[in-house]
Amino acid sequence: MSELVLRDAPPPVATIGRPETYLNDGQTIRSWLFTTDHKRIGVLYLISITFFFIIGAIAAGLIRLALVVPDGSILTNDIYNKLFTLHGVIMVWFFLVPSIPNVLGNFLLPIMIGAKDVAFPRLNLLSWYIFMGAAVFELFVLIAGGVDTGWTFYTPLSTIYSNSWVIPAVLGVIVVGFSSILTGVNFITTVHTMRAPGMTWFRMPLFVWSMYATSLILVLATPVLTMAMVLLFYERAFGIGVFDPGAGGDPVMFQHLFWFYSHPVVYVMVLPGMGVMSELVTAFAYKRVFGYTFIAYSSMAIAAIGFFVWGHHMFFNGISEYSGMSFSLLSFAVAVPSAIKVYNWAATIHKGEIRLATPMLYAMGWIALFVVGGITGLFLASLGIDAHVHDTYFVVAHFHYIMVGATVLAFLGGIHYWWPKITGKMYPEFWGRVSALFMFVGFNMTFAPQFVLGYLGMPRRYHTYPPQFQFLNILSSAGATVLAAAYLFPLAYLLWSIRYGRDAPPNPWDARGLEWTIPSPPPPHNFEEVPVVDFEPYDYPNRIPEA
Amino acid sequence: MPDGVGIELAEQFSSARQQKETGELGMWVFLLTELMLFSTLFVSALILRMLHPGAVTAAALHLKMWIGGLNTAVLITSSFFMSLAIELSRAGRTSPMRLCMVVTAGLGVLFLCLKGYEYYRDYAEHMTPFFAWRPYGLLGDPASRLFVDLYYVITSLHAVHLTIGIGLVMTMQHLARAPGFLSRHANRIAITGLYWHFIDLIWIIVYPTLYVLNR
Amino acid sequence: MSGRSVLSMLLKPALVWIALMALLGAISAIGALVPRGHWWVAELACAGAMVAIVVLFSMEMWRHAPIVRLFSVLGFFWVAILFGLTMVDYATRSIAPQ
Structure with a gap:
């Protein structure tokens, strides 16, 4: 009876007075999976990369668990090797590279320059499908079969000696490259041709500059990796011999091609983080950014010089000594623009009206970790020191400070900062601060001991180690536990806020920029009418705070 | 622009000029990635040549230079017809434009046939080192096998691109059948042409790199 | 309709075709006749010129x-x-x- 009544009279949906946003513009699964709205694609990416981050983090947790004991009795060698490969491959290609560009970039880039959408919306959706196809396939390969070469796929291990599923893993990496290329092409064209009237190059937010530099790297470097991987595939499948010295090839050539991509791609991971930083620092110091043009140009300089330094990964792998010297020198050069940025942010914070909200805590943590990661990078770029610490945990700690310290903190800082814009809800500030604090402590506890371990001579990728290293390894693993807990906090309270958080105003931070002039969440076409930009970026009042 | 030639504005753009520039820039940036893709193979070929000059020269003399040269001429001619098609599209003359595009694609097919014949001749000469079951015909240094393998990698990748190009040109001329196509999508012909010329460009680099410079 | 005749449209593609064919002839002739010596510089120059012609004129870089x-x-x-x-x-x- 009651069932019949309900069927006869469906309750009317309350739509009156509800502003149309990109979130309620069609609510079927279909309207999400076939969307060409850059904001929805950004959200699709957010959900997907969060999933892959969790997978990669679980692998990292298992690695740290295995390293608690020196004799390697927790996991077998084989499983350990497959775990660190899974961790590396998933984290690099399926989390770090797409993290900020494809989530925050997709969501914000068109809004920040005053456009209705990216230049090629359908290509943007295709890029997500390619990403998902490659990611699901790669995950299957890495879990069902496993690969034991590490994410670098160095020859001749990957071509001759490994008995694991190298060929399908390589195919997955090739395919995900196309997703990066499409995103890069899309962003470059968008920045060039889709800017609103009055949005000149030097009125663009610095985040857009960094996304532009990132896209240039993606477009120029990814094809080289694709081809290197295709050659690796041919080599393993047909034995063409291009990386086999016995057949006249050269295994070092693989490393040249691989690092021609993979070093610049480090900047793909960190440049977007720098872009997010410029936004956070100005908003929470409530001050104009110091040296706008310097920060903008240094993004471009990093993108360009980043291509000249790949050889510092290969100093002791058989390249000539002259080549090593020139790569070492060029590597020092790339530190200059990075340092310029850090100084500029410090000068921006100086005498600002600082508000220590969650995004600002992440930004402060970012600067600390990036400086440590950057300085140790200079150690590694010096030939003499690298002779001592190459292929040790020193390197592992160094690049985790950059990739996890800098990129993940910037990603989370950016997610918090723009969360009200993306979802229209505020997150609980207290828990935000707690998690930022835990993350900073947990991160340092995990990776700082690894600098010491590496300097003392513990090689990377080994499953067993001398017993005198056990204390530092346990410390590192304990830190990883804290870090894991700190990751779970935001996952929980951000999801909680979607349902229970209070509604966000259009501009909760009193920040500048086009994205804060539109409602939260934004309407389907971003702007009611095309905005005309007649203001400078970051036009904060520059008041001197009272004592 | 003459009558009957124009661009239908897509949702995200605010002017036809913006849309045209976006399409062209997008294609150029994509071609940039293609250039890097092939350059990786060219750098491999150069490294091989530096490490093993003798073996590479000996193997390169077995490549059929006359087919390679003829194929270059075929592609240059196809590019001529593509350029003509672009000029015609700008004048709004659909029928001769479509004819030129069919000739372009036809010359592309001719290229593939000649390439296939060349592969057949190579096969007959036992120049297929990647087939484990078939003995390799050229004697000497193992690097000779590697050079021949690289020749197959480079030329087959180019052939794949050319096949995509043929498909693209044929699709475009098929779509152009619809009345008023040029008044809505005039820019698409020029963008397709960019891709075609680029494939031609790559072959213009492949021909000397593999066939001529190594002799 | 455009006032341009087919003949004027033919001009640029035809010039490009003639130039490319001439350079192709030169490159092939050197390759076929002189397999030794420093002629590779000339071959490389011809190839470079062909690439430049395609990029500048066929791909209409100046437009x-x-x-x-x-x-x-x-x-x-x-x-x-x-x-x-x-x-x-x-x-x-x-x-x-x-």
């Missing part, structure tokens, strides 16, 4: 917006980085500093 022109040059610059720094290694492998 495009300046930014498109910049990108077409950018690609070749990055190819030069790839070749240059890789070759620094391979060209100096046999020489060891004292």
Whole structure:
């Protein structure tokens, strides 16, 4: 009876007075999976990369668990090797590279320059499908079969000696490259041709500059990796011999091609983080950014010089000594623009009206970790020191400070900062601060001991180690536990806020920029009418705070 | 622009000029990635040549230079017809434009046939080192096998691109059948042409790199 | 309809075709006749000229917006980085500093 009544009279949906946003513009699964709205694609990416981050983090947790004991009795060698490969491959290609560009970039880039959408919306959706196809396939390969070469796929291990599923893993990496290329092409064209009237190059937010530099790297470097991987595939499948010295090839050539991509791609991971930083620092110091043009140009300089330094990964792998010297020198050069940025942010914070909200805590943590990661990078770029610490945990700690310290903190800082814009809800500030604090402590506890371990001579990728290293390894693993807990906090309270958080105003931070002039969440076409930009970026009042 | 030639504005753009520039820039940036893709193979070929000059020269003399040269001429001619098609599209003359595009694609097919014949001749000469079951015909240094393998990698990748190009040109001329196509999508012909010329460009680099410079 | 005749449309593609065919002839002739010596410089120059003609005229670099022109040059610059720094290694492998 009651069932019949309900069927006869469906309750009317309350739509009156509800502003149309990109979130309620069609609510079927279909309207999400076939969307060409850059904001929805950004959200699709957010959900997907969060999933892959969790997978990669679980692998990292298992690695740290295995390293608690020196004799390697927790996991077998084989499983350990497959775990660190899974961790590396998933984290690099399926989390770090797409993290900020494809989530925050997709969501914000068109809004920040005053456009209705990216230049090629359908290509943007295709890029997500390619990403998902490659990611699901790669995950299957890495879990069902496993690969034991590490994410670098160095020859001749990957071509001759490994008995694991190298060929399908390589195919997955090739395919995900196309997703990066499409995103890069899309962003470059968008920045060039889709800017609103009055949005000149030097009125663009610095985040857009960094996304532009990132896209240039993606477009120029990814094809080289694709081809290197295709050659690796041919080599393993047909034995063409291009990386086999016995057949006249050269295994070092693989490393040249691989690092021609993979070093610049480090900047793909960190440049977007720098872009997010410029936004956070100005908003929470409530001050104009110091040296706008310097920060903008240094993004471009990093993108360009980043291509000249790949050889510092290969100093002791058989390249000539002259080549090593020139790569070492060029590597020092790339530190200059990075340092310029850090100084500029410090000068921006100086005498600002600082508000220590969650995004600002992440930004402060970012600067600390990036400086440590950057300085140790200079150690590694010096030939003499690298002779001592190459292929040790020193390197592992160094690049985790950059990739996890800098990129993940910037990603989370950016997610918090723009969360009200993306979802229209505020997150609980207290828990935000707690998690930022835990993350900073947990991160340092995990990776700082690894600098010491590496300097003392513990090689990377080994499953067993001398017993005198056990204390530092346990410390590192304990830190990883804290870090894991700190990751779970935001996952929980951000999801909680979607349902229970209070509604966000259009501009909760009193920040500048086009994205804060539109409602939260934004309407389907971003702007009611095309905005005309007649203001400078970051036009904060520059008041001197009272004592 | 003459009558009957124009661009239908897509949702995200605010002017036809913006849309045209976006399409062209997008294609150029994509071609940039293609250039890097092939350059990786060219750098491999150069490294091989530096490490093993003798073996590479000996193997390169077995490549059929006359087919390679003829194929270059075929592609240059196809590019001529593509350029003509672009000029015609700008004048709004659909029928001769479509004819030129069919000739372009036809010359592309001719290229593939000649390439296939060349592969057949190579096969007959036992120049297929990647087939484990078939003995390799050229004697000497193992690097000779590697050079021949690289020749197959480079030329087959180019052939794949050319096949995509043929498909693209044929699709475009098929779509152009619809009345008023040029008044809505005039820019698409020029963008397709960019891709075609680029494939031609790559072959213009492949021909000397593999066939001529190594002799 | 446009006032341009088919003949005037033919002019540029035809000139490009003639130039490319002439350079192709030169490259092939050198390759076929002189397999030794330093003739590779001439072959390389011919190939470079052909590439330049295709980019400048067939791909209509001069008709495009300046930014498109910049990108077409950018690609070749990055190819030069790839070749240059890789070759620094391979060209100096046999020489060891004292």
